[in-house]
Amino acid sequence: xxxxxxxxxxxxxxxxxxxxxxxxxxxxxxxxxxxxxxxxxxxxxxxxxxxxxxxxxxxxxxxxxxxxxxxxxxxxxxxxxxxxxxxxxxxxxxxxxxxxxxxxxxxxxxxxxxxxxxxxxxxxxxxxxxxxxxxxxxxxxxxxxxxxxxxxxxxxxxxxxxxxxxxxxxxxxxxxxxxxxxxxxxxxxxxxxxxxxxxxxxxxxxxxxxxxxxxxxxxxxxxxxxxxxxxxxxxxxxxxxxxxxxxxxxxxxxxxxxxxxxxxxxxxxxxxxxxxxxxxxxxxxxxxxxxxxxxxxxxxxxxxxxxxxxxxxxxxxxxxxxxxxxxxxxxxxxxxxxxxxxxxxxxxxxxxxxxxxxxxxx
Ligand SMILES: Nc1ncnc2c1ncn2[C@@H]1O[C@H](COP(=O)(O)OP(=O)(O)OP(=O)(O)O)[C@@H](O)[C@H]1O
Numbered sequence: 174x175x176x177x178x179x180x181x182x183x184x185x186x187x188x189x190x191x192x193x194x195x196x197x198x199x200x201x202x203x204x205x206x207x208x209x210x211x212x213x214x215x216x217x218x219x220x221x222x223x224x225x226x227x228x229x230x231x232x233x234x235x236x237x238x239x240x241x242x243x244x245x246x247x248x249x250x251x252x253x254x255x256x257x258x259x260x261x262x263x264x265x266x267x268x269x270x271x272x273x274x275x276x277x278x279x280x281x282x283x284x285x286x287x288x289x290x291x292x293x294x295x296x297x298x299x300x301x302x303x304x305x306x307x308x309x310x311x312x313x314x315x316x317x318x319x320x321x322x323x324x325x326x327x328x329x330x331x332x333x334x335x336x337x338x339x340x341x342x343x344x345x346x347x348x349x350x351x352x353x354x355x356x357x358x359x360x361x362x363x364x365x366x367x368x369x370x371x372x373x374x375x376x377x378x379x380x381x382x383x384x385x386x387x388x389x390x391x392x393x394x395x396x397x398x399x400x401x402x403x404x405x406x407x408x409x410x411x412x413x414x415x416x417x418x419x420x421x422x423x424x425x426x427x428x429x430x431x432x433x434x435x436x437x438x439x440x441x442x443x444x445x446x447x448x449x450x451x452x453x454x455x456x457x458x459x460x461x462x463x464x465x466x467x468x469x470x471x472x473x474x475x476x477x478x479x480x481x482x483x484x485x486x487x488x489x490x491x492x493x494x495x496x497x498x499x500x501x502x503x504x505x506x507x508x509x510x511x512x513x514x515x516x517x518x519x520x521x522x523x524x525x526x527x528x529x530x531x532x533x534x535x
Contacts, residue, residue, distance in 0.1 A: 176241060178206050181213055184237045191226060192517060193524045197234070204252075213238060214248040220523070221382075222253040222298035223516035255299060255382035256520055258528040259404055264373060268302070268381045270406040270519050273399060273436065275429070277421025279309065279390040281413040282444035285491050286481065286511070287387040288316040289498040290409075293512035295342035296498070299382040302337060303345040304372045306399070307389045308365040311349030317341065318494025324350055327377060334377040341496065344381070346372050362394040369398050383519070391421070392428045397534070400434055404529040407439035407522050409478065409515060414443055414465030422466075426473055433534075437526055439518040440476035441466045442511060448483040454503040457482070478514040481507045 186198040197203055197217065206215040217234060219227060231249055238247050257269035265271070274290070276283040287303060295301045305313035314320040317340040324346060325336045337344035348368050378384065386405075389395055399405060408429045412422035422441070429436040443466025447457040460483070470477035481487075484504055490497040498508035 176208055176213065176243060176245060178208050180241050181206060181208060181215065181238060184241050185215075185234060188230070188233045188237050190220075190230065192521050193220070197230070205250075208245070212246040212248055213242055214250075216250040216252055219251060219253040220256045220520035221516035222255075223294055223512045224253065224520075225510075225513035225517055227251055253298065255516075256523040257406075258523045258526075259406070264403050265378060265384070268378060268384045270382065270523075271384045271386065271403055272439065272515070272519070273386050273388055273396075273405050273408040273429075274411060275388045275396070275408055275425050276390050276411045276418075277423065277425040278412070278418045281390075281411055281418050281422075282481070283307070283390065283411045284310070284312045284316060284387055285487060285497075286409075286411045286442055286444055287385050288313060288491070289487075289496045289504075289508040290512055290515060291343045291345075291383075291385050292341050292496045293498045293508045294383055294516065296509070297512060297516070299516070300380055301343050302378055302381045302384040303343055303347075303387065304369070304384065305345065305347030305349060305387045306365070306369045306372070306395050307387050308348055308395065309389050311347050312491070313345060313347045313387060314349045315494060316491050316496060317343070317345060319345075320349065320494075322350070329377065332375070334375055335371075336377050341499065344378065346376055365389075366394050366398040369395055370402055373402050383516075392425060396428065397532070400436060400532040401534060402531070404531050405436045406519060406529065407437045409439050410441045410475075411444055412441060412466050412469065413445040414459070414461045414463065416462070416465070418461075419465045419469050422469060423473070426469070426475070430473075434532055436529055437522050438473070438475040439515060439522060440478035441470040441473075442478045442481065443467060444481045445483045446480035449503065451484055451486055451503060454482075476514070476518050478518065479507070479511045481511065 204216040274287045487497040497504035
């Protein structure tokens with residue numbers, strides 16, 4: 174009997190997206206389905222190119238369709254369209270997801286995580302931007318080896334716009350690029366807040382799947398400016414495992430959960446989880462204690478996004494402006510896995526929670 178498109182859809186309606194807990198047909202992930210005399214072909218459109226379940230979903234589809242395909246060849250293409258719940262938001266309408274990267278304590282590696290996460294998401298095929306809003310230590314330009322560059326300006330519809338610097342596939346602007354290097358400027362809260370607003374409204378961002386915002390450590394005016402300016406898709410909390418860092422991370426995390434702020438927490442990243450010599454990655458030394466970040470995530474009932482070890486080359490790559498995720502081995506694996514976890518949690522958040530509201534404060 175001839176196989177029809179309806180038969181294929183019926184077979185595919187038994188395949189679930191394990192994260193979104195619905196079948197692929199209901200989720201409208203099956204595109205361009207065609208059946209001819211020799212083959213069945215279709216495309217599965219995932220919710221992010223960094224989907225960690227890509228292979229599993231493809232195999233599940235293959236298995237389901239094989240049960241009805243007879244002699245026909247099966248051709249499956251995997252693509253991705255990053256989801257968004259920002260709708261017709263009038264600020265940054267072409268930016269699908271805004272992700273705040275936050276830490277309680279300084280120096281836990283928030284900027285290192287932001288830089289490598291951005292490059293990892295871009296490597297997976299997503300359009301990515303970074304705003305470095307860390308007034309106390311705008312280290313993104315150094316980490317991207319563009320500290321001496323000055324962003325260009327363009328005029329569009331009578332408005333002057335900053336053109337973000339493009340480096341390693343990531344568009345970026347930084348508070349550090351607004352001030353001459355080595356020139357000590359004390360950023361006051363209001364100045365920094367207005368710089369962040371400018372980065373949101375006066376930058377030619379174009380279309381982005383993920384815009385990461387590297388915030389100053391702790392809780393500050395900048396955090397409030399951000400949530401008052403745009404609906405933030407979610408927050409990623411970076412901590413190291415020591416007690417003192419965890420206590421501060423908990424405060425930072427609680428701020429996002431406050432009813433009047435109400436930004437979903439995408440999860441906790443444990444940076445500097447253990448020391449490992451690069452050439453012996455199975456040797457792990459828990460010099461700052463073990464599992465602090467994981468336990469915080471459990472207690473706060475938010476996802477644990479992963480561990481990043483202390484590796485000498487992560488520090489060296491930060492200093493030399495060549496993010497560690499671009500170097501094969503243990504560092505690439507750690508940050509690529511982190512990108513998959515973050516992208517996954519964004520997709521789950523978008524499928525299961527209402528869109529974030531811009532915070533109104535009097
Ligand atoms: N996993 C790691 N392995 C080795 N070195 C690391 C790691 N994470 C961060 N570092 C190093 O630790 C230092 C501090 O990192 P980073 O600037 O990212 O921290 P931060 O939390 O953003 O700091 P700030 O409080 O200034 O915003 C940098 O020299 C960085 O290269």
